[in-house]
Amino acid sequence: MNNNDLFYIRLSFFFSTLICAVKFVAWFVTGSLVILSDALESIINVVAAAFAWYSIYLSNKPRDTEHPYGHGKIEFFSIGFEGAMILIAGFGILIQAILFFFNPPELHALTAGLWLTIAGGAANFLLGFFLVKKGKQNNSLTLHGNGKHILSDSYSSIGVVVAIVLILLTGYKWIDPIASAIAAAIIIYTGFKLMSKSVRGLMDEVDMKIVEELVTILKEQRQPNWIDMHNLRVQRYGSLYHVDCHVTMPYYFSLEEVHEEITKLDKILNSNFQKGSIEFFIHTDPCITSSCTHCQLADCNVRKQPFIQKIEWSKENLLPNRKHSFPE
Template identity: 50%
Template sequence: MLKKELRVILVSLIVSFVLTVAKFSAYFMTHSVAILSDALESIINVVAGGFACYSIYLASKPKDANHPYGHGKVEFFSIGFEGAMIFIAGILILVKAAQYFLYPRDLHQIENGLWIVGVTTIANLFLGLYLVRSGKQLPSITITGNGQHIMTDVYSSTGLIIALSVIHFTGWNWLDPAVSVLMGGLILTKGYQLMRRSISGLMDETDMKIVDKIIVILSSHRRHNWIDIHNMRVQQYGNNYHIDCHVTLPYYLELTAAHDEMKYIEKLVNSEFKGSEVEFFIHMDPCIPSCCHYCLKEECAVRSHDFIGEIAWTRDNVLPNRKHG
């Protein structure tokens, strides 16, 4: 898995470096600030690719005494670093565009610049799709984030091609810094989104999509001994997850039987999370008389209340630290 992730990110690094050189050559040829904006963003692709290589290597290291949950959190640093670099590039692009508004420059060889930008955009499109698909298959938030950044580069480059075409046929050179401003705004937005994703991961913000997925898995394989599940907390460490929860079981179950139920839950969820490891810390709660009205266990010699109806598991009753009902 590690070799495949490193191979994917190395492909991104090499291609991004070649495309950056091509874009800067187009800038020196045309003196277009919009092309310069595109080239500056490509530098970020190269820098982020290098940092991603290290973060993928570090995230693959096994757990140790100092890092009992592994090293996966470094991937959130990686996308945060990339987001910060993108944000800085966006600011530089806006500053450069303002300078060109105040001190306009003549553009040269627009047609040649168009061809270079067009070829690099097509190459970036294939690279971005490759990274996003690989990031989902592995899975890797670093590679996925890198792919999403490349796709943003594709969208901005497409707008750049349209603007340069208009400039070429109309001579409206003022469009050059105007388009650069739009690209700078788009880049700032993408940088903010990546930094927001990084902060949420480092702060252990709950990913409700993962919570919903776990609830669906457990609900569809629900056993009668699982009276309810509550106080669920999900933490992500790179590609892996750590889950705390309480499971209410019949109070008279022997320890071995209760342990078997817990191991089954862990095995069940792991079988549905392809490419990821899910570690469970499960606290076993004994049932109390108030559980009887929603307990599905039909043959129970100690039932003290009639069964009224099953309570569906949702975020509202799985996340809080209290038994259902």
């Protein structure tokens, strides 16, 4: 985790608090439910930024005996917590919208509320865009998730602005609860997406995009001594990726030669992988007679069968625990 992430999340907390205050002022002067829904989501931004602040602090702590893989998993708790808070806010707004539809509130100073909402929404968009960009650059799930949430808040502010303009033009107060219900639906959808991402990360679900990127690097940088690779597994801990795999090498290699090949594999992947750093746990297998037909070593003095066909590596044959398998 990049130490600058702490600065960015502090920035998020400060501006989210300021934007939240602006939106509550807008609600106070107007009494509009749709503006209140926008303000309530901003409270979630503040709470989420505070939790994200702690998660980044914790994920920056070095490994210890109780956490041998580090503290990076806290990021998935962070986005899960943020998703849960968003869901609570969304359902709360939806309930209020239903109640207010039958009893619309009195509205005041909508023009002032409109400009305050525009200012808050624009600030949220700039902050969210900045955090998403930094999250991608630093491979930080927490920054990226926090930025995505703030961006969704800015998008819902567009709906709030449209609703206020329509009320000003038509005088129909029922537009207020209808618009807040639509905003609640968007908020609930965002919350479910974040919760889903959190669960997938905590359950160590395979990220196929990451696997495909690793497979591409392995195919481009493949060495003749790496006869076969299989049982590839990838787990994420913050910006650290833990990779297990089995590599088949010539059975006559010394321990020093095997270590040299593993070190070479480690350096190749870490120097070409852009999403973070990789920690390897590699199990080496000695080649067997059936390996000869797929072995590309031209100067092998113990070859028992002629070379027939190269096994093209792909996620279909690198992920399963099957030696010398072709993609199905």
